[in-house]
Amino acid sequence: xxxxxxxxxxxxxxxxxxxxxxxxxxxxxxxxxxxxxxxxxxxxxxxxxxxxxxxxxxxxxxxxxxxxxxxxxxxxxxxxxxxxxxxxxxxxxxxxxxxxxxxxxxxxxxxxxxxxxxxxxxxxxxxxxxxxxxxxxxxxxxxxxxxxx
Amino acid sequence: xxxxxxxxxxxxxxxxxxxxxxxxxxxxxxxxxxxxxxxxxxxxxxxxxxxxxxxxxxxxxxxxxxxxxxxxxxxxxxxxxxxxxxxxxxxxxxxxxxxxxxxxxxxxxxxxxxxxxxxxxxxxxxxxxxxxxxxxxxxxxxxxxxxxxxxxxxxxxxxxxxxxxxxxxxxxxxxxxxxxxxxxxxxxxxxxxxxxxxxxxxxxxxxxxxxxxxxxxxxxxxxxxxxxxxxxxxxxxxxxxxxxxxxxxxxxxxxxxxxxxxxxxxxxxxxxxxxxxxxxxxxxxxxxxxxxxxxxxxxxxxxxxxxxxxxxxxxxxxxxxxxxxxxxxxxxxxxxxxxxxxxxxxxxxxxxxxxxxxxxxxxxxxxxxxxxxxxxxxxxxxxxxxxxxxxxxxxxxxxxxxxxxxxxxxxxxxxxxxxxxxxxxxxxxxxxxxxxxxxxxxxxxxxxxxxxxxxxxxxxxxxxxxxxxxxxxxxxxxxxxxxxxxxxxxxxxxxxxxxxxxxxxxxxxxxxxxxxxxxxxxxxxxxxxxxxxxxxxxxxxxxxxxxxxxxxxxxxxxxxxxxxxxxxx
Numbered sequence: 234x235x236x237x238x239x240x241x242x243x244x245x246x247x248x249x250x251x252x253x254x255x256x257x258x259x260x261x262x263x264x265x266x267x268x269x270x271x272x273x274x275x276x277x278x279x280x281x282x283x284x285x286x287x288x289x290x291x292x293x294x295x296x297x298x299x300x301x302x303x304x305x306x307x308x309x310x311x312x313x314x315x316x317x318x319x320x321x322x323x324x325x326x327x328x329x330x331x332x333x334x335x336x337x338x339x340x341x342x343x344x345x346x347x348x349x350x351x352x353x354x355x356x357x358x359x360x361x362x363x364x365x366x367x368x369x370x371x372x373x374x375x376x377x378x379x380x381x382x
Numbered sequence: 383x384x385x386x387x388x389x390x391x392x393x394x395x396x397x398x399x400x401x402x403x404x405x406x407x408x409x410x411x412x413x414x415x416x417x418x419x420x421x422x423x424x425x426x427x428x429x430x431x432x433x434x435x436x437x438x439x440x441x442x443x444x445x446x447x448x449x450x451x452x453x454x455x456x457x458x459x460x461x462x463x464x465x466x467x468x469x470x471x472x473x474x475x476x477x478x479x480x481x482x483x484x485x486x487x488x489x490x491x492x493x494x495x496x497x498x499x500x501x502x503x504x505x506x507x508x509x510x511x512x513x514x515x516x517x518x519x520x521x522x523x524x525x526x527x528x529x530x531x532x533x534x535x536x537x538x539x540x541x542x543x544x545x546x547x548x549x550x551x552x553x554x555x556x557x558x559x560x561x562x563x564x565x566x567x568x569x570x571x572x573x574x575x576x577x578x579x580x581x582x583x584x585x586x587x588x589x590x591x592x593x594x595x596x597x598x599x600x601x602x603x604x605x606x607x608x609x610x611x612x613x614x615x616x617x618x619x620x621x622x623x624x625x626x627x628x629x630x631x632x633x634x635x636x637x638x639x640x641x642x643x644x645x646x647x648x649x650x651x652x653x654x655x656x657x658x659x660x661x662x663x664x665x666x667x668x669x670x671x672x673x674x675x676x677x678x679x680x681x682x683x684x685x686x687x688x689x690x691x692x693x694x695x696x697x698x699x700x701x702x703x704x705x706x707x708x709x710x711x712x713x714x715x716x717x718x719x720x721x722x723x724x725x726x727x728x729x730x731x732x733x734x735x736x737x738x739x740x741x742x743x744x745x746x747x748x749x750x751x752x753x754x755x756x757x758x759x760x761x762x763x764x765x766x767x768x769x770x771x772x773x774x775x776x777x778x779x780x781x782x783x784x785x786x787x788x789x790x791x792x793x794x795x796x797x798x799x800x801x802x803x804x805x806x807x808x809x810x811x812x813x814x815x816x817x818x819x820x821x822x823x824x825x826x827x828x829x830x831x832x833x834x835x836x837x838x839x840x841x842x843x844x845x846x847x848x849x850x851x852x853x854x855x856x857x858x859x860x861x862x863x864x865x866x867x868x869x870x871x872x873x874x875x876x877x878x879x880x881x882x883x884x885x886x887x888x889x890x891x892x893x894x895x896x897x898x899x900x901x902x903x904x905x906x907x908x909x910x911x912x913x914x915x916x917x918x919x920x921x922x923x924x925x926x927x928x929x930x931x932x933x934x935x936x937x938x939x940x941x942x943x944x945x946x947x948x949x950x951x
Contacts, residue, residue, distance in 0.1 A: 248653075249651050249670075250652060255635070293598055310714070310785045348562075349396075350600065351400045352719065357400070366401065
């Protein structure tokens with residue numbers, strides 16, 4: 234197995250740990266690369282295609298290299314009602330990308346998530362895991378500036 | 383009265399942190415001298431986060447809300463500014479039992495939980511036989527809080543009756559309904575209570591391997607559970623009736639369908655989370671073929687109470703068919719969003735108006751049960767909240783998310799939103815769910831874009847019924863609910879969209895344009911400055927072809943001279 238993925242040995246070689254193994258790969262690389270996927274398949278002695286099947290099933294796993302900062306716009310019910318679609322539209326205008334894409338300079342990647350669990354602060358987004366609530370356009374632009382390189 | 387501060391509590395659950403509670407906590411620690419500052423869970427009043435409670439020597443507490451670090455010196459002098467009171471009606475009508483320790487105890491401190499009666503339920507259980515514990519659960523009338531409403535005691539008796547080398551217990555913490563955060567709050571605030579419930583269940587059923595399947599989006603809940611599990615191991619509470627129990631946290635990977643029990647088990651096994659036919663039921667053949675029982679977080683959270691006060695006492699609260707209290711996560715168009723706990727049988731109106739502070743004249747409906755539920759119009763708000771009453775209205779209790787929908791929201795758009803969610807979350811196994819929900823979604827997209835035809839409504843109704851009948855699991859069986867319920871109660875809105883191409887709520891962008899009223903305009907040019915697409919001309923006319931209806935100009939206009947209006951056809 235590729236040295237780079239030796240951390241996989243931290244989990245038992247039991248197929249029930251497959252998702253955990255993939256989560257470790259994604260934590261290390263920011264996404265599941267072809268190499269990472271092959272390493273997981275090798276470690277759990279499974280066909281790579283089966284691992285790909287699991288990867289593609291779960292929304293958490295990314296197969297595309299993400300930007301340096303990860304923006305998650307919440308589109309849960311409460312946020313949707315409070316204008317999540319608007320937040321995404323502003324993002325589109327400010328960054329020129331849609332959900333699931335990364336900016337050309339590799340600084341931001343954008344995704345929508347079902348619910349960040351902070352419904353009372355809707356609309357909500359998170360940047361690198363930090364949550365920002367009660368968004369309006371001005372506030373959002375200010376946050377983006379803070380994270381710009 | 384002794385007015386010295388004995389203890390300072392800061393709400394540092396996810397919602398508190400998002401509102402900036404950590405900075406407040408840091409500042410308090412700097413300024414409070416010898417007074418201990420502890421981070422606690424959720425008090426339920428999310429709208430007032432960050433919250434601080436100053437506990438006085440006599441045990442009474444003073445609450446502060448919307449606190450910033452600058453307010454800290456004032457709080458230490460018990461100043462009047464930023465004092466917070468739970469809205470009186472909410473205080474009166476709540477019955478806080480399951481959440482009694484949330485916001486009171488330090489979730490990471492084992493001794494704090496013990497000092498508040500923690501693990502008394504487990505002690506009582508261990509003095510009884512496993513059969514007696516199961517009977518106590520049956521007596522309590524507790525039904526599954528995850529949405530299914532299956533009698534918990536019966537489920538326990540199924541697993542207890544199994545003879546097997548290894549039996550599995552699972553806590554379903556894959557709270558995936560958008561708008562629901564009861565389970566997160568409970569796990570973050572009082573993780574030991576959930577674990578105590580699991581240990582009692584393990585004793586009653588003979589299970590030795592305990593899984594908590596928690597969604598990865600809840601890092602703080604996972605952290606607190608991990609700390610609590612380490613403390614359980616340290617105090618050897620995991621050794622029950624001579625058996626050593628293993629407690630394992632598994633993180634989900636983002637799939638709504640994994641809330642369904644057979645899909646959850648597949649996911650735990652490291653597979654794609656697709657549901658399968660039942661029977662065999664998990665209690666016969668579950669995780670890796672072993673007898674397995676799944677209960678929801680809130681269900682386990684109720685168990686220690688039942689074993690502490692007795693099943694009969696527990697059953698005194700609630701309605702004939704639904705016992706105890708229920709947590710609801712209130713969100714949407716209301717004044718006091720957050721978490722409430724009420725006796726079963728409380729009416730929707732009491733929850734939405736009295737406790738949520740929603741404006742009686744501004745509410746159109748409430749959506750219960752998330753994307754699997756239905757919306758109930760305001761005319762039916764005297765309906766008591768219990769499993770059976772809600773089902774009869776075409777909605778479900780679900781896990782307890784409640785989204786209040788104001789009169790200025792479009793119900794067709796709301797239904798489209800839910801179908802957008804479910805059609806993406808369909809696992810693809812059943813054709814009706816996979817293709818059917820996509821067709822429903824496309825039809826709704828067409829309607830909100832002003833391109834619907836009257837036949838669409840019959841099509842939606844017909845397809846919705848077929849999806850319900852032709853799907854294997856709860857996701858498909860309930861996915862059409864938001865559309866069917868809105869068609870039932872708000873058909874006029876659909877008709878308006880397809881017949882007149884008009885959205886009365888002015889929400890559907892394709893049917894709306896922004897108009898500037900020149901009589902009110904003071905020519906401050908703010909709208910021209912903020913428009914991201916240059917749609918406002920120098921003589922203050924908004925070009926509907928360029929305008930994206932982003933509302934930036936409307937929000938920035940100091941004179942409110944810009945409004946959304948029905949698009950001229």
